[in-house]
Amino acid sequence: MTAPLSLDHASRSFRNGSGIFDVDLELEPGRIVALVGLNGAGKSTLMRVLLGMLRPQSGRALLNGDALDSAPLSEWARVGHLVEYPLAYGELSARRNLELSARLRGVADVPAAVDRVITEFALEPYADRRVRTLSLGNRQRVGVAAALQHDPATIVLDEPTNALDPAGVIRLRESLLRRAGDGAAILVSSHHLDEVARIADRIVVMNAGRLIGDLAPDTPEIERAFFELVRADDEKAGR
């Protein structure tokens, strides 16, 4: 079966030497893959390459087996993403922003999709307020809702729990588990190992732009195991 989104030996570096190098990664329907790493490990760069925001200098990024540039445009309607900043315009209400995202993704029944996701993420009290007036956490909720409201088959979220309050974290967790249960392929990056261990089927560790190994979600003392993996990789590379 073709992976909905994948990287095939993809490399993309910047002038300062950072980037991602020879990355192979496949998302799988029905599974949550968590990408963990220290700041600057390359998680956001990996996601940017995966979503076409950066072109790989070597290797390929693929959507349903097609290179991103040549993949049918309509395939992107089944992808939902939130990388770095939420697609939420400050001058518009939360509801208007959700409508905007839904329309851009070609959702057939926009009001129904928006109402559903407003309920799912408990955005009712804020729905008609301008996003500019919302707290960072609620703005993030709007961004997450915008990325998920069209029930995408593939979901890519970069640090989605950033600024979320505990209630928001729980709602997001339940939402992702339900969507994975419905067959969505999910990639989530996070700093919170305990949090991702609760939901991920697979935890991939990234260090210095490379995927250096997997951690089983049920690993005891997972933070220790993570640092051990990173330390061993740094030692191997003489860093």
Added chain:
Amino acid sequence: MKAAIWAEAVKLAGSTVGRVASAAIVIGISVISASMLLAAATTTDPQLLAKLGPVAAGDWRGFLLGAVQITGAGGLGGFAVVLAWMFGREFGDGTIAGLFALPVRRSTIALAKLVVYLVWAVAMSLLLAIVLALVGTLAGLGPIGSGTLEALARQAALGVMSVAITLPVAWAATLARSVLGGVSVAIALVVIAQVSVLAGLGGWMPLAAPALWAISLGITVGPLQLALLIPFAAIFVVLIARSWRRMQLDR
């Protein structure tokens, strides 16, 4: 394309920038033009009358000549600020990342921005011409004859043609990835237009042609010179669409 146009229209309609610029263009230019008319009617100071130029005559012709002079620079500035904001704000607000990985091409989003900008600018130009006609009538300039109608049409056409010459602003805001980058280029466009007139290029310089055409009552700038605006605009539309299509979030 429909969804992208809707999205851009909603963003512009909801923005403070859009509202302030709309008011500044329609009300601002009308108020300044009316003030000049009032000054001409109430002063006997020969120096002030000389400064007021054609407006000093206190008739439709002078009033509308004053308005096109203000629109040539001020209106252009107002349009350019809105265009710079429409493109540059996506980078400043970080929303550009959300415009990737969509079933709408980024070049389509850029073209939708230009369509909404064009519709808004045409609406503002028509509204300004209507408000100027009302102001002139209320100021007692007399009935609107065919010559005045022609001048009002030129006033509206100047606004519409300003759309073409502000397009480099959208490209600059895209390349600079900031509103300020676009605004800086808007200032440069006004300077280049002035210098090119001083250098004798006149109507052959697309940046200066619309204002020269309107100020000279359509005499010193010919149709061919105005027609140069079409390839000028087309080149920048292509450059903008190409930059959005090829864009990478690498900085």
